[in-house]
Amino acid sequence: MIREDATIDAGELYDVAAALGMTDQQVRLCIKRLVAEGRFTHEGRGRKAVLRATADTRATIEPDLEYLRFAYAQDRGRERWDGIWHLAAFAVPETNRAARDAMREAIVYHGGAPIQGGLYVTPHAWEDRIRALAAKLGIDEQLTTLSTAELSIGGTTGGAELAARLWPLDQLAAGYERLRTAAEYTLAVLPAADPTRRLSLAITLAAEFDRAVSDDPLLPPELLPHPWTGVAARAAVAECWTALNAAAPSPIRLFRWYSEAVAEITARPSTR
Structure with missing residues (x-):
């Protein structure tokens, strides 16, 4: 509901929230929390108020x-597929669990499917993103990437059959x-x-x-x-x-x- 000038009309917000099954009290609590978190500023009272997105909020609300x-x-x-599979593998020790979990979440976010422990595959070229993330997390030495036109998993080799098995x-x-x-x-x-x-x-x-x-x-x-x-x-x-x-x-x-x-x-x- 954020407009081009980064504002939300509170009256409009209350009306839409009601149409979606929310009470005025729920909306007030949400607004209070968002202001406390520094995501919006609040000008005015009640339905005549105006919410304004802060710079941090404006920088993070755009969809992908x-x-x-x-x-x-x-x-x-x-966008046509070139028939190449892209794989990434990493082995990060338990002592660096945060980096390991962050790497796993990012790989899945980018469409990677697990093949076996620490090994993931996607049909899309993702090497630059994965390597950049690994470097940021300080685990670039534990990352292996490769690409291949031939992929067999448990005897399954056909592209569509592999996809149905993996995703x-x-x-x-x-x-x-x-x-x-x-x-x-x-x-x-x-x-x-x-x-x-x-x-x-x-x-x-x-x-x-x-x-x-x-x-x-x-x-x-x-x-x-x-x-x-x-x-x-x-x-x-x-x-x-x-x-x-x-x-x-x-x-x-x-x-x-x-x-x-x-x-x-x-x-x-x-x-x-």
């Missing part, structure tokens, strides 16, 4: 637009089905929605989108079932963001970020 652009570019055939594709597909349902519902009711309803729809859609993509490694189409429900779900969401941005009475950062990222990819000529 690189991930978003890559997802839509891949959906439209503008929870059924779980990912179920999440995208929920997302597509939410997006189609949003598109259906949006024309008649008032401003409060539009914002509540957008927040619900954003939450469903985050839930669907949080564990998605964005595998190349060659490794996924056909048709892949993620493509249809993301296309429906793209329509929603465009419609929401066009209907917004005042500029909302979230709408602009998503709609511009999608528009940027759509405007490029296809390589197919």
Whole structure:
């Protein structure tokens, strides 16, 4: 709900929160905590107040637009897989558990799937990011990276078969089905929605989108079932963001970020 001038109208916030099932007391407590944490400043009282995002908050609220652009570019055939698997292995002693856990979390965040203890694989080139993180954590000497066009795990060698073995594709597909349902519902009711309803729809859609993509490694189409429900779900969401941005009475950062990222990819000529 943060606008382009980094503010949130408190009255609008209370109305949207109510539409999403929150009480005024819950909102007041949330605002109090955010101000105490230094994430927002608070000007005025009650519903006439204005919340202003601090510099630290403005620097951290932007979604992962690189991930978003890559997802839509891949959906439209503008990112093609070269058939190369990228592997990373690390062995960090228990005495440096924090670095070990941070490395594992980052590898999984970047789409890596575990093969066996300390060994992960992805179809995407990730070496620069993984090495930079290892250096930052001080464990670069414990990191090994390699790439190969031939990968066999327990006798499984086919690309799609390997993907089905390594990543929870059924779980990912179920999440995208929920997302597509939410997006189609949003598109259906949006024309008649008032401003409060539009914002509540957008927040619900954003939450469903985050839930669907949080564990998605964005595998190349060659490794996924056909048709892949993620493509249809993301296309429906793209329509929603465009419609929401066009209907917004005042500029909302979230709408602009998503709609511009999608528009940027759509405007490029296809390589197919």
